[in-house]
Amino acid sequence: MRTRWMTLVVAIATLVTSIGLLTASATAVPAAQPGQGSKAVGFIFVGPKDDFGYNQAAYEGSQAVKKANPKLKILTAENVPEDDTAARVMEGMIDRGAKIIFATSYGHLDAALKVAEAHPDVVVVQQGNFIKGTIPPNAGTFFGTVYEPVYLAGIAAGLSTKSDKLGYVYAFPIPQTIDNINAFELGAQSVNPKVKTYTVNTSSWCDPAAQAEATRSLLGQGVDVVTQHQDCTSTVIKTTEAAGKMTVGYHADASKLAPKGWITGSEWSWGKLYTDIVKTALAGEFTGSQYNANYRVGYKTGNNPFVQSKFGSMVTAADKKQIAAAKAKISTDGSPFAGPVDDQDGKVIFAAGEIPTYAQIEALDVFVKGVVGDIPKS
């Protein structure tokens, strides 16, 4: 009995020591740059790839990467929830050879950072959120300044509305949503000072029944232009179109769902940005690059991946000229949030003549004057 016990102890000790030696020697070898020479790229989406919205756009971006890199394997996973499951899915892709992972939803950040920490040789980039504090050498976030085309869409809405009431259906008051709603109202206000934006939230990125009820409530209040910040956009648009009112799209071009009421919208064009990130990582240049940061690009700094959708037939040539002029202004020395901007209580957020930076705008946590609705204090 005693000898068997001693043998077991010695065996375990040997096993542990040899594992320790092996791993020690592994870390002693200089590692390649994260993502370098990867054979596959992984994309995880929070929803289905044909939701007429956010995830569809991300999926199309992944296909653009495939086109630009025919030899690269593209791994995709839809309906990945924003919790630990995401980490498991990403690990699965890493097991299949992916050294570059795109986590495309706001709530995937925690899982993405966990995976980045566990795999220093894998580039993990997350779409839409902000990494606070030090950014790991193999991670980064990226996004476009969504509110810029939304501001221009707001101008179109302000010019088209007859009841001076606009509606916004949203999910949660995350910074992007707050910026979007504010920019939409400011754009509409700039051409129609009486206009108001009514907000209703559904507490879900895609709950068709809640979206339908929210839209009906807004329409019942006299709103005649409805827009949204949701992942799947078709329900709100179909409900608005069935009621004979106007639509401003988001995430994707859904004009075929609203042949009569489509004004304009904003949509994603991720292909170029995704392909550039992949190129940088494959070449081993990710660490220290512009993508190894909280990368934001807007009209002023480069190619905003969030672009205007095409106009509907009701937008006149004069309106289009006005919108083009506004775009030129905010691409150079203007801003959708150029002061004076007040909050709902009349307090000054940005003083007259002030041009806020992208960072200042993303830090906003209040609605501007003219927006009807409340932000729950977390």
Place this chain on the structure above:
Amino acid sequence: MNLGLEVMAGGVRGGASILYAGLGETVSERAGVVNLGIEGSMLCGALGAYAANAASGNPWIGALGGAAAGGALALIHAYFVLDRKSNQLATGLVVLFLALGVTSLFGAAYVDEIITPFEIWKVPLLSSIPWVGEIFFQADPLTYIVYFLVPITWWLLFRSRWGLLVRGAGERTEVLRTYGHRPQLVQYIAVVIGGVLAGIGGAQLSTAYANAWFENMVQGRGFIAVAVVIFAARQPFKVAAGSFLFGCALALSPALQARGVTINQFALNAIPYVATIVVLLLLGKRGASEAPEGLKKVFEMSPSS
């Protein structure tokens, strides 16, 4: 539109799917079988209706497809509970998870399909009555059908011979056997009817109310139906009242927000469930003692008769 009017109209529209599932669960529970998978039947019904509608272009064929899908899922539940004598509560939940997985998998292809939804049909004359007309008589055909199903279900359960057999099976199956009936067949039919009705409820949700399909779109309405059935003591008319109440609670949040009423969004979302708990607390005790004997055995976890 007046807030009360909007909430009640929303209550009818949103509560119709819950009422379908509630009527189905009433029939099933009266026969002594608790079907927690009624939410799964609603999901299958929602997808089945959406897919059948997309394929045929006809909303009624869609509704039939939804009914069939809901009934098929309930058949699985009935088989395991009645033939294999498995625990009713656990089987119901497992059936629900099965439905969630299956509908998410096959439903992904239907998310971007465009269907022919049920249109709102205003009943001539009746819909012009102030208040009552706007609330009850400006809805989709499936909602009008469920108005009739409430008294029909009551009559079937409490005035017809078949209903007597169903309730007998729920109370004590030996009694039925003594008289030469087959209690298991009666229970099978009751459970499948429950699934069929829930499937139509799901169809109403996807092809009439929301006009969309998305995974897990039922969002717990099936469980609310189970709760409503319990606190309504399995009486069809009370189930109708409870479903209407819950539908109103669901419609309250967007109605308040659209008017700029500043209440925390998460508090508003909790209202329907808090309301359910409050009503259960007030009425639950009375309801438990009136439950069919067969059901009492289920909840005490002892082997069913």
